[in-house]
Amino acid sequence: MVEIEGKGRGLVASQPLKGGQIVMQDTPIYAYFVSPLKLRQPIEDTNGSCYTRCCAHCFRSLEAGAGAALTCPSCSHPKDAAFCSSKCQSLAFSSSHTPWVCRTLSYLRNCSLHVNHQTPEDRQIEARCLVAVFNLAMVSPYAFQTFLSLDGCGARDGQRYIDSAIFLHSIFTSISFDDRFSLPSVETIADILAKNWRNSFCLMDPFSEDKGRSVRAHAVYLNASFFNHSCLPNACHFHYLDTTPHNGSTDLIIRVMHDIPQGEEICISYLRVNISYPERQRILMNDYTFACSCKRCQIEANWSREEGNEIDHNGCDDDPGFLPAYLKRFMCKRESCRGFLAPLPPSDDGNPSKFMECNFCRELTKRPKALYEASLLTKV
């Protein structure tokens, strides 16, 4: 990790890397469902009881057959939390779903936050985030302190987080904490919300052609939080939520998309590939407070564009050619997807994989010839 001018801290390759190589596998310090506090979609088991749709610890889908659902005996409502296995249940009781989390979720469901569904869903989700972060502060004070050192400051984003923080502070004043923690100030709550937004990754439902993917949960990772953004990333992140055993299902895996020389910064994209230049600039400024000046943005800034024609680079006079080549190589061909592609990891004896994997729909496609990749990369 190094300081990079104009970007803060960033991650740089400390040795040459091969396309497909895993450069990080990280476990979240906390994660929470991105659903309002009203009860999640129930499913029926054979005895007719209702359970939540996903395991409250490993976030795997219960419908996908992760295991028989177990509930939490202390939750006031059986649908507050379900677990895919006794292992997840017992791990959760000492980490993500402590008695304090049970009590607090049940209080929040019944307080004014929820009454008549008048509280906007965003606030209800922010309340879930605070439950996860305050719980982290009690079960792992060191991880909480490290989280507080991540990028993001509520005051810098003006009213955006302050309004939420004032509201949520008033809700949480009625909640008791244990002796290791007390309710933070409004300003610290605004900082927590800003840091969470800047640094969290989405755990997604599986891709479907008609609906795309919806966000199941948000998760924060201490190491992966240091990847900066590029609209022409050289690495991308993968989750294998429903297909990994519970002890690693929420892990984030970062793989490089092509060979990277020592000393080069490793960047991921915070956005999907087919978002237009003005829209990318707007989102990155609003949500992350920076103006992206990557090579792609420099080229696209000079375009005279027609609405809806953003990723058709043919006929652009300024375009030196590598941009369409990059997109052809690394953009998922599925129109409804447009994720980024990275090769599967090289084999144990170092041979490159013949397949590329999309980090959004997870489809595998044949990897184009290496020669083409090499000539492309000298230009990027």
Ligand SMILES: C[S@@+](CC[C@H](N)C(=O)[O-])C[C@H]1O[C@@H](n2cnc3c(N)ncnc32)[C@H](O)[C@@H]1O
């Ligand atoms: C997830 S953090 C990345 C690590 C961060 N640089 C740090 O020092 O902790 C996201 C923040 O990094 C900065 N950042 C990321 N990519 C950037 C880029 N391409 N140009 C300028 N700043 C960037 C922005 O401040 C953004 O809100």
